[in-house]
Amino acid sequence: MTILSQTPDTRGEHQSGQDVRTQNVVARRAVANIVKSSLGPVGLDICLFDDIGDVKITNDGATILKMLEIEHPAAKVLVELAELQDREVGDGTTSVVIVAAEMLKRANDLVRNKIHPTSIISGYRVEKLGKDSLVNCAKTSMSSKLVVTTTSLLIWLVDTVQSVKMTNQQREVNYPIKICIF
Structure with missing residues (x-):
């Protein structure tokens, strides 16, 4: 065979x-x-x-x-x-x-x-967006399911998120944030 x-x-x-x-x-x-x-x-x-x-x-x-x-x-x-x-x-x-x-x-x-x-x-790349664009994105996303928020609160949130931004040696960006909803 x-x-x-x-x-x-x-x-x-x-x-x-x-x-x-x-x-x-x-x-x-x-x-x-x-x-x-x-x-x-x-x-x-x-x-x-x-x-x-x-x-x-x-x-x-x-x-x-x-x-x-x-x-x-x-x-x-x-x-x-x-x-x-x-x-x-x-x-x-x-x-x-x-x-x-x-x-x-x-x-x-x-x-x-x-x-x-x-x-x-x-x-x-998101990091190249200006603060106004980030605030507008936050307005759009938060208005869908959450109560309407004021612009000053959203500006504060954007500033807060940007202040904790971390970049590692490989230039990868991380935002070490955990969101708690009460």
Whole structure:
């Protein structure tokens, strides 16, 4: 009996360039579009069915994303981002997915216009935002679920957070803050 040894083809198919970037943006926008309709105080409820036919009705972005069976690697990154947002903050999963997908779409447009990805990334760095932008971000995020706060309180919060900013030797930024809600 002769056994033929054959090496499997492990080369696979390799794609790169603008087409791949565009496919990644489309996949991420598809995920964002799924949760977009559930955003905000007048967001719609979404009816989800699992593998055994159980029904779940929700407008919670984290719940919606957990029930989706996403296979595209770039789209999975958004789901992981939402999970991290839910773990760290407990809110804002839908918003973070929509904002990230839009930022990636805009970044893709900039790459098409021959702007180097490193320049685009540096433009997205939060530490380069001015105090007014940070206060406006705080106003937007806090007005969704919490009582309306005054601008002076938000300025104080932004100043406080910036005062505890730590940067390690690898230039990674950390804000050692634990939030307690009473």
